[in-house]
Amino acid sequence: MAKYLKKDDLGSWLKELGETYKVIAPVEEGDAVVFRRLTDERTLRIDRQATQGPKGVLFPACEELVSFKYVKDPENPEKTKVEVKETVEAEPTLIFGARPCDARGFDVFDGAFTKCAVKDNYYMARREQAIVVSLACTKTETTCFCNWVGGSPDGTGGSDVLLTPVTGGYLVEAVTDKGEALMGGKLLSDADDARQAEAKKLLQEAKDSLREAPDFDCMPEQLYALFDNMDFWEKQSAKCISCGACTYLCPTCHCFNITDEQQGKEGSRIRSWDNCMSHMFTNEASGHNPRPTKAYRLKNRVGHKFCYFPDMHDGHIACVGCGRCIKSCPVALDIREVVTAAKECRLPEEETSDD
Ligand code: SF4
Ligand code: SF4
Structure with missing residues (x-):
């Protein structure tokens, strides 16, 4: 009632x-x-x-996962143990x-x-x-x-x-x-x-x-088909300035980084939100970066929401259409335009078969 x-x-x-x-x-x-x-x-x-x-x-944007402390073993002073305490706070x-x-x-x-x-x-x-x-x-x-x-x-x-x-x-x-x-x-x-x-x-x-809502049933296949079409992604990402506002404001973005902060013998393992639109996100220790340009990063962001996540979670699109990324993007990059362009993009084999 x-x-x-x-x-x-x-x-x-x-x-x-x-x-x-x-x-x-x-x-x-x-x-x-x-x-x-x-x-x-x-x-x-x-x-x-x-x-x-x-x-x-x-x-949370930033949270302690565990605290840790290095302690010497009195039986064996050469050896140091680490005491770890998990911090799960919920009320x-x-x-x-x-x-x-x-x-x-x-x-x-x-x-x-x-x-x-x-x-x-x-x-x-x-x-x-x-x-x-x-x-x-x-x-x-x-x-x-x-x-x-x-x-x-x-x-x-x-x-x-x-x-x-x-x-x-x-x-x-x-x-x-x-x-x-x-x-x-x-x-x-x-x-x-x-x-x-x-x-x-x-x-x-x-x-x-x-x-009116477009039909997105074809999206996972269409985005997989566009995976190597970097011309398409270069065009879509051209005006992005990699500020990350879209990811931090997005109610579904959930990437995080984990770092240790230590002072003396004690420290904390911290989890903080991360931003897949940053060039540092996939930068490897060797210096190699598998997503070296904005085009690769936008492809990943859109692909994750409309293709990879739905593939793993019964078709559930990982975008809820709140529009914050559109409203807050300093260069007015509109995710609706990107997915519509991806949906409407004619793939090379289609062009060939039509000719
Ligand atoms: S908010 Fe706009 S400019 Fe900033 S990273 Fe996202 S798409 Fe690029
Ligand atoms: S419109 Fe979609 S991608 Fe943009 S902030 Fe909202 S949920 Fe995230």
């Missing part, structure tokens, strides 16, 4: 939830909107897409105000971190303790294309609860059993038919406002 929450009660509802969970929500930070712990001093901003999604809540956390595309980003992370042969204990511990309360999009932006990649303005993938803005408040719907646990609060009343009908109408309008 859908519930209704008055707009004026949203703050009290989040405060109530804050007694059980660490509540993380989109808040103002300068000109940006970013996900931070919600406090009385911070201003909640759910009227626009956050500059960066909530990926850092479950996959009940509520992610509020994620957009459906951002929540679907967690589905991609689940594929990469929990469904492969090697599981990521750090991510899994945080994911298990997290509950995601998403906010459906009744307004879309020109950069949104969730409908191209299997999503929609009211998509529920990765969410536990979905809120839809309606007149005077929100329609509140549980998506998972975890989400059902939030439906009993005294601030929630049963939603009447009129509110449910309004939500449906607003969401249909939002869906209709999106550009």
Whole structure:
């Protein structure tokens, strides 16, 4: 049964939830909107897409994996042992105000971190303790294309609860059993038919406002076929300046680097986000770089999202169409144009057979 929450009660509802969970929500930070712990001093901003999604809540930009210490063996002073302590930090956390595309980003992370042969204990511990309360999009932006990649303005993938803005408040719907646990609060009343009908109408309008989705069924094959066509990738990547904004803001990018930081006999093994658009990403110790130019790097980024990841994860495209990489790219490189060009690119054998 859908519930209704008055707009004026949203703050009290989040405060109530804050007694059980660490509540993380989109808040103002300068000109940006970013996900931070919600406090009385911070201003909640759910009227626009956050500059960066909530990926850092479950996959922090920088985290200690283990701490280590060199200790001498008193029985054998010549020998030194290393004591290692794993640092897995997780607590009940509520992610509020994620957009459906951002929540679907967690589905991609689940594929990469929990469904492969090697599981990521750090991510899994945080994911298990997290509950995601998403906010459906009744307004879309020109950069949104969730409908191209299997999503929609009211998509529920990765969410536990979905809120839809309606007149005077929100329609509140549980998506998972975890989400059902939030439906009993005294601030929630049963939603009447009129509110449910309004939500449906607003969401249909939002869906209709999106550009028509191309058929991407041919994409993995098409991208494999373009693998050695470096002229195509040179052209697509010509204006890229390798700044990495697209990767850091992307809710599905999950590459990381691991480094050791040591002072004296003690240190930490740190994991930090990495950026596949940087020339250093695949630079090998020998100096050889298998992705030596921007063209190789863009080919990898697009190929990973629309070809290699879907191949390994039941066709699941590793882009959720949030449009942040389009909005924030300083040279306006548009991933929609790249995949459309790849889809429409005539392959040499097709040209030959037509002639
Ligand atoms: S944001 Fe634009 S310029 Fe920067 S690395 Fe990405 S595609 Fe290149
Ligand atoms: S590739 Fe761009 S549009 Fe797709 S999920 Fe990442 S930031 Fe969003």
